[in-house]
Amino acid sequence: AQRVTQPEKLLSVFKGAPVELKCNYSYSGSPELFWYVQYSRQRLQLLLRHISRESIKGFTADLNKGETSFHLKKPFAQEEDSAMYYCALSYRGSTLGRLYFGRGTQLTVWP
Amino acid sequence: GAVVSQHPSRVICKSGTSVKIECRSLDFQATTMFWYRQFPKQSLMLMATSNEGSKATYEQGVEKDKFLINHASLTLSTLTVTSAHPEDSSFYICSARDPWATNTEAFFGQGTRLTVV
Numbered sequence: 001a002q003r004v005t006q007p008e009k010l011l012s013v014f015k016g017a018p019v020e021l022k023c024n025y026s027y028s029g030s031p032e033l034f035w036y037v038q039y040s041r042q043r044l045q046l047l048l049r050h051i052s053r054e055s056i057k058g059f060t061a062d063l064n065k066g067e068t069s070f071h072l073k074k075p076f077a078q079e080e081d082s083a084m085y086y087c088a089l090s091y092r093g094s095t096l097g098r099l100y101f102g103r104g105t106q107l108t109v110w111p
Numbered sequence: 112g113a114v115v116s117q118h119p120s121r122v123i124c125k126s127g128t129s130v131k132i133e134c135r136s137l138d139f140q141a142t143t144m145f146w147y148r149q150f151p152k153q154s155l156m157l158m159a160t161s162n163e164g165s166k167a168t169y170e171q172g173v174e175k176d177k178f179l180i181n182h183a184s185l186t187l188s189t190l191t192v193t194s195a196h197p198e199d200s201s202f203y204i205c206s207a208r209d210p211w212a213t214n215t216e217a218f219f220g221q222g223t224r225l226t227v228v
Contacts, residue, residue: 009152036219044155044204044219086154096143097208097217103154 002027004089006102013077014110021072021105023087031091033063033070034099038084047085048072057081077109113139113209117220124195124227132190132223134205140185141207149202149222161188195227
């Protein structure tokens with residue numbers, strides 16, 4: 001069965017420090033991985049998807065199939081990065097748009 | 112990008128009454144929509160998959176008679192919380208994906224904060 005694990009419920013860093021939000025998944029096939037972000041009082045929105053291999057707001061995430069991980073990284077955190085981050089998984093054959101979410105990591109960036 | 116809109120954004124109701132939450136896809140047609148429940152500072156729990164023109168598919172442990180879902184058109188799904196109780200108080204979120212889009216992004220509504228008093 002598919003499962004997404006985010007080991008850290010809370011993560012705090014100071015502004016300018018590197019940040020890494022961990023995500024591990026379990027799925028036997030070829031998954032599609034996403035990072036969604038939820039800023040305070042705003043809706044959930046897509047931050048990154050692994051197939052795009054892009055950097056958004058300075059964040060990057062690489063799919064490591066060997067370690068079944070999709071960690072989110074940013075070299076220099078900013079205060080505006082403070083938000084709830086969700087790692088999510090989908091796969092070919094699942095209901096269109098169906099996502100499996102991790103429990104989320106609340107990131108706080110201190111000034 | 113595509114937009115999914117929920118209404119109302121906030122509702123307070125008395126225990127025992129029913130509440131209807133609407134989820135609309137504004138610029139695309141969604142044959143499938145998803146309803147999630149989110150507890151404070153916690154993950155999104157999928158409640159059910161709403162299918163246009165057919166019955167919704169409920170996740171294990173979700174009472175289908177309590178959470179009625181109707182997906183009567185390609186742009187509207189409704190979730191009705193029947194005979195609401197304080198333990199139903201939560202944040203409900205819907206999402207949908209444009210089936211004709213080349214990307215795989217799911218779009219989320221702004222959520223509905225339900226408080227049952």
